[in-house]
Each structure stands twice: as C-alpha cells, then as structure tokens.
Ligand code: C2E
Ligand code: MG
C-alpha cells in the first residue's frame with residue numbers, strides 16, 4: 001500500500017536526464033515534477049548543439065527531454081546531434097505549443113514521443129515506457145552481439161579444429177565440413193557438400209551407419225559414440241572415432257547432426273600389430289596355437305550335428321634340413337609348406353602353425369572318415385612336389401594325425417591331443433602316412449606316460465638290476481666274458497623287458513643316469529670277479545647312442561673305471577651299428593680315444609642295420625656281434641646261413657673277431673664253429689642271470705669247458 005502522507009516511493013529510481021531547454025524555469029519545473037514522481041535525478045540543461053554534444057560525450061544519459069523550439073537550438077537539431085552520437089537514448093519532445101504537424105515531423109525525425117509542457121500525467125508514463133523500451137532494445141542488441149560472438153567463436157573452432165567436424169542433414173548429406181574433415185578424407189569442401197556420409201563410409205560399415213541414422217530419424221537416438229571405417233577419395237581406409245549428436249525441432253524431427261571425427265588409424269594399426277603378434281605366427285603369418293584353439297572352440301560351438309575334422313601335420317625331415325642347410329633355408333621351407341597347405345584350404349577352414357614344423361587344420365564340416373582321409377591325402381600330396389631350396393629340389397614329406405568331433409572328443413584340447421597321438425602313430429608307420437586316432441592309441445600313450453614316471457623313480461627305488469650272460473670262446477669252450485644286461489622290476493608294473501623301457505629311457509634322456517649306473521655296477525662286478533680269481537674276465541656293457549654322444553663320455557667312463565679299480569682292457573663297449581655309421585668326426589674321435597685307453601669295442605646286433613662291413617675298416621673296432629635274428633635261422637634258412645658265412649669271412653679279412661648271440665641249439669653252435677666264428681653267447685650256455693648265479697656259472701666254466 002502507498003503511504004498516504006508521503007507520495008514519493010520508498011526507494012527512488014535513478015534517472016539521468018539531459019534537458020534541452022533555453023528557459024531555466026521550465027527546466028526547473030520539469031526537474032521538480034520528475035523528482036516528485038520518485039526519480040533520483042541527475043540532470044544537465046543545455047540549449048546549444050555544442051553544449052549538447054559535449055554533455056553527451058561527458059556522461060551517460062538515460063533520457064533526453066527537449067523543448068521544441070529555442071532561440072539558438074531546436075528539437076530537430078537536437079535529434080540530429082543525438083543521431084550523430086550514434087547512441088540509442090529515448091528522446092521526448094516537451095513543448096508549449098506546437099501543432100500536430102510539427103509533432104509528426106519530430107516523431108519522423110526520430111523523437112520517441114511528444115508531450116505538452118505541464119502535462120505531467122502524460123509525461124511520466126511516456127518516460128516509463130520509453131525507458132522500458134530502450135532497455136528492451138539494449139538487451140536485444142546485447143543478445144545479438146553475444147550470438148554473433150558465439151558464432152564467430154564456433155566458426156573459428158570449426159575452421160581451425162584438428163578433429164574433423166561436419167554437420168549433416170537428417171538423410172546424412174553434408175551441410176558443412178571443416179578443413180580437417182576434408183583433409184582426413186582427401187576431398188575438397190565442394191566435393192563433400194554434394195555427398196552423404198554413406199558415400200564416404202567403408203562398405204563394411206555402411207549397414208551400421210545407416211542403422212544409426214535411421215534410429216536418430218525415428219527419434220530413438222540422440223547421440224552415438226563409435227568406431228568405423230571411412231573410404232578416402234583415393235580408396236584408402238581410415239579408421240575414425242565418431243561422435244554424432246542429433247538436434248531436433250519442436251516436432252521431434254531431426255534438424256541436423258553434428259559429427260566429430262578423430263582419425264584413429266595409427267592406433268588401430270598398432271592394435272592390429274599387437275593382435276598379429278599375439279595370435280599369429282610371425283614367420284608364416286598363420287594363426288598360432290592360441291588363435292587356433294579359439295577358432296576350434298567357435299567351430300565346435302557351431303557344429304551342431306556336423307562332424308568336425310581336426311588334422312595335425314608334422315614334417316618328417318625338417319630337423320635334418322634345418323641342420324644341413326641352416327635356419328634361413330629351414331624358414332624358407334616352412335613358408336613354402338604353409339603356402340601349399342593354404343592353397344588346399346576351403347572356405348571356413350583354419351590352418352595354423354602349432355610348433356616349429358607342426359601345422360594343424362580344422363574342417364568345420366566333414367562327411368565321415370572317408371572324405372576326411374581324402375583331405376589328408378590331398379594335403380600330403382600337395383607336399384609331395386619337390387621344393388626348390390638353394391637351387392636343389394628337396395623332398396619334404398609329412399605325417400598326419402586325424403581326429404573327429406564328436407567321435408574322438410567334444411573338447412578342443414582333447415581333440416588336438418588325440419590328433420597328436422594319431423600323428424605320433426603315423427610317424428612310427430613311416431614317412432608320408434596318416435592315421436586316425438583310436439582310443440587304444442590313447443591307452444598306449446597313457447601307459448607310456450605312466451611308465452616314464454615310474455622309470456624316473458626306478459633308480460632311487462632300486463628297481464633296476466643287472467643280469468649277466470656269459471660269452472664263450474668257441475675254441476677253448478671257456479667263459480671269457482660276461483655281458484651286462486639291464487633288468488627292471490617295477491613295483492607297480494612288474495618286470496619290464498629292456499626292449500620296452502630302453503627306447504623310452506633314450507627318448508626321455510633317462511638313459512644317461514641309468515647308463516651311468518649300469519657302467520658303475522658292471523665295472524664293480526667285474527672287479528669283484530677278478531678278485532675272486534676270474535682274472536682277465538671281460539665285462540661287456542651296452543652303451544646307447546645318447547650316452548655315447550655325451551661330450552664328457554670318456555671322462556665319465558674313466559672316472560668309473562678308476563673308482564672300480566678296473567683295468568680298461570677288461571671293459572668292452574657294445575655299440576650299435578647306427579652310432580658307428582654316422583661317421584662323424586666326433587664319433588671317430590671318441591672311438592679312437594676309447595681304443596687308445598685300451599677299452600675294447602664291439603658292434604652289437606650286426607647285420608640288422610644298413611651298414612656295410614667295408615666301412616668298419618675306418619674304425620678301431622675289435623669285434624662284431626652277429627645279430628640273434630640271423631643265428632636263429634642259420635640251420636633252417638639258407639639265406640641267413642649264407643649271410644652269416646659271408647659276414648664272418650669279410651670280418652676276418654678286416655681282422656675283426658666275430659661273435660654270435662642268441663645261440664640256442666647244438667646245430668647253431670656247430671654251424672658257427674664251422675664258419676670260424678670266435679665267440680658265442682646264448683641260452684644254449686646260459687640265460688642272463690643275477691650276479692650271484694652268473695658267478696656260479698663262472699666257477700664251473702671259467703677254466704673248464706662250457707656247454
Ligand atoms: P643285446 O645287447 O643284443 O642283448 C642281447 C639280448 O639277447 C638280451 O636281451 C639277451 O637276454 C637276449 N639273449 C641272449 N641269448 C639269447 C638266446 O639264446 N635266445 C634269445 N631269444 N635271446 C637271447 P635283453 O636282455 O632283453 O636285452 C635286449 C636289448 O636291450 C639288448 O640287446 C640291448 O640292446 C639292450 N640293453 C640291455 N641292457 C642294456 C643296458 O644296460 N644299456 C643299454 N643301452 N642297452 C641295454
Ligand atoms: Mg649287447
């Protein structure tokens with residue numbers, strides 16, 4: 001409620017008025033009425049153009065109230081001064097007596113209103129209104145200025161941004177593109193403005209991009225953040241990280257889309273490289289084991305009722321080629337092999353490199369074992385063509401193991417393992433063959449594994465022992481030597497023949513500690529027998545290739561002989577043909593070294609290998625032992641008889657002594673005697689027996705005739 005005593009409002013409104021008036025009294029009246037109306041007034045009176053112009057530059061005015069005509073000035077002239085200043089200040093003409101015409105005139109010249117002097121009732125609302133309108137105009141101007149500024153700012157960002165920026169219409173056509181956007185895709189601005197975003201999208205990502213735009217058009221999407229491929233003008237692919245934002249009008253129709261694109265191609269390439277390293281073999285570019293397992297898993301998951309084939313392929317002679325020609329050539333070979341195998345692939349099949357010379361293939365759909373084996377044959381066939389290595393045609397066969405899902409397993413790792421077991425079998429069968437997995441194979445493998453584990457513990461558990469078989473001089477009929485033969489009585493597996501566990505020991509390297517134990521035990525036993533009076537008794541010990549090839553074999557042997565206090569002359573080392581036939585420098589050196597030390601050398605199982613007797617003259621050998629298999633049939637098979645005779649004759653011509661093993665009958669013995677064979681051993685005289693029993697045999701036959 002207004003205060004009835006004091007009409008002036010409690011808080012006064014400041015008002016700065018420039019009064020254009022020649023009469024001081026009139027001006028005073030105006031000031032009074034404005035103050036009374038509640039304005040906190042600041043004012044100045046001017047009555048010439050110069051004074052007005054000066055006042056305008058000196059101070060800020062909210063309002064100009066001007067008399068119409070003055071001796072040296074007028075409202076139209078004052079309006080001209082105001083206009084000249086460029087300021088937007090409400091201008092009200094206040095005059096005593098002017099006609100309508102002049103009023104219209106002054107309005108036209110830019111006055112905002114026209115009021116008769118003394119008519120305060122009209123003046124005050126006019127001032128109020130004009131101030132309000134002026135404020136409105138000021139606000140509008142400020143807003144327009146701000147908008148212009150923001151547009152300028154946006155324009156500058158748009159033009160100078162490192163990121164690609166574009167605005168697009170709802171249908172994906174470009175409305176604006178910035179220089180970075182043009183540069184990214186190698187188009188000019190003009191070229192892009194005639195295109196849609198789909199025109200520069202990589203075909204692989206068009207469907208996705210279209211879906212996003214339709215979702216936005218349907219109002220289901222306002223923004224999206226994703227990675228996609230673009231196609232540049234020159235056909236190159238660019239990976240972009242895209243942030244799109246759609247703007248809508250009141251009817252929820254897309255007005256346009258703002259798109260921000262970053263080129264992430266280098267980042268993507270780096271990622272690809274990391275992926276390549278993690279999942280692909282660097283030499284051949286094929287998937288590695290890790291990726292192969294993933295792919296197989298996918299295949300099995302989608303297999304449904306299909307049969308899936310898993311094929312593992314291993315090169316037969318890769319190690320040899322690598323050793324002979326060197327690693328570079330080996331690598332070259334692997335590349336050719338991987339290319340040939342890749343050429344055999346059909347759609348959806350994955351070929352991988354699992355090991356140095358091991359490849360694997362998964363076939364998502366095979367029509368049973370027959371068609372699968374045809375594929376295996378085809379793969380083997382494509383490797384049959386010679387491969388040119390160092391200008392030489394090289395033959396590189398392979399072996400293949402096959403396993404089928406779901407028959408052989410429904411688990412990827414087991415399936416790969418089973419194909420590997422089948423591969424192992426195929427290799428045993430000979431080069432260039434393939435085998436299907438069968439559960440029996442697995443059993444054999446499991447048994448092998450179990451045996452290997454037991455064999456590792458056999459020495460510690462004292463399950464190994466030596467049996468001794470006498471060797472008899474045919475002329476005198478006396479025992480001149482003993483052959484130490486290894487026995488294994490496993491607590492769990494029972495008694496296992498050497499033919500079964502020695503190859504395993506060789507493969508696993510267990511033959512080294514075992515062989516050493518055999519030598520120690522045999523040498524000690526020989527020494528004991530010597531001390532028991534069986535002077536000069538020879539001890540024959542079988543030495544495996546792996547043992548013989550140890551760099552410090554001679555050293556170890558020496559050490560054992562010394563520890564046992566056994567004269568080296570009383571030790572005979574039995575080697576198989578294959579060791580000697582390698583004819584390597586090292587072999588010859590070791591053999592010579594043994595010879596120099598006085599150790600005897602015998603070639604065991606002679607005739608079973610591919611050796612030629614004439615080679616033996618290059619080696620310091622004392623004796624050959626004709627293999628049991630010839631002896632077995634000498635009385636019944638004329639070929640074997642002839643071979644045996646020939647071996648003896650030729651050995652004698654090389655000044656080698658000849659022994660025969662596996663003599664079981666009087667007839668065999670007679671035949672060998674006739675041939676001129678010097679020494680024999682076999683069940684006919686004695687089976688291999690534990691030391692104690694062999695000792696008894698010695699007592700009877702060391703000086704007396706055996707058999
Ligand atoms: P080997 O050195 O040729 O041994 C001769 C094999 O013939 C022995 O089999 C022996 O028991 C057997 N034998 C001897 N006389 C007769 C006979 O009249 N009739 C028949 N049917 N067989 C006879 P064993 O003990 O089973 O040994 C088999 C092979 O295992 C040996 O063949 C040898 O190559 C290897 N071996 C045995 N002990 C050792 C060893 O300590 N170290 C190495 N590295 N190999 C050994
Ligand atoms: Mg032997």
Ligand code: MG
Pocket residue numbers: 604605625627628661
């Ligand atoms: Mg033998």
